[in-house]
Amino acid sequence: MQQNFISILQNCSLKIQNILRQSHTNYLNSTNPSGDTQLALDIQADKIIEEELLKLDFIKGICSEEKSKAIYKNNGSYLVAYDPLDGSSIIESNLSVGSIFGIYEKEFKASKLIGAAYIVYGPRLELIFAGDKLHYYVHTGEDWQEKSPPALKKKGNINATGGTQKYWETNHKKLIENLFDEGYRLRYSGGMVPDLHQILIKGGGLFSYPSTSDAPKGKLRKLFEVFPFAFIYEKAGGEAIDGKNRLLELDIKDLHESTACFLGSEYEIKKVRNFYE
Ligand code: AHG
Ligand code: MN
């Protein structure tokens, strides 16, 4: 099953990379269930992934950031939740974007997550897949090459934090200031895929999207963005919390629910707990 799934993601990534290269970054008049205005590319990428995933016998259902409801089949036992195109607001400026996937067993909830993956559309096409362990694939232009998987050290030096600064809570301001005082450097593109990929590849640091006064539950969605990356970061030796609790132990009531999130290496997550307790 894992190999079939990886192959399907590799097919999707090549198709999506193709549509991204055509450079039609126009917005539509529609919004997704989170209220974001959709790009034609969001919908095209969503369709590509839907068609590919529904071909797999072991897939029972899918849901995505761009669909209000899940789609179910009669067979299969695994569910996939995905963000077809993450970073659609930075696509116009030609920064790296990505796709994110979580594989759930029978139910869309964190405790049922059994695998996760993301694709990076950058100067290179790359895929990270996490099942029992991490796999890292890079497309050479001809075919896919597997590289040794990245791992998080106990401490890093990158600080990537989102949200509108004027709406940050005091504890978040203090946390960020403390990291800079310790010599951390700001690295934030506004796309969680390249931002989290950079921390993973460089071996450590902190990615945070806090709760803010204008977005008390943060912005990033549990099923399509936060849980898959929490799974990947834990497999890479890191940790992932909402400020206090482990992200992969959070409940979910609505498919499109969001949460504050902090993902990083051991040292930085310990610091988050100290500032947020
Ligand atoms: P999407 O394009 O799927 O709506 O998500 C973009 C997300 C994520 O990639 C990023 O970390 C965050 O939005 C950036 O938000 P801010 O601009 O509020 O920092
Ligand atoms: Mn997204």
Ligand code: MN
């Ligand atoms: Mn998206």
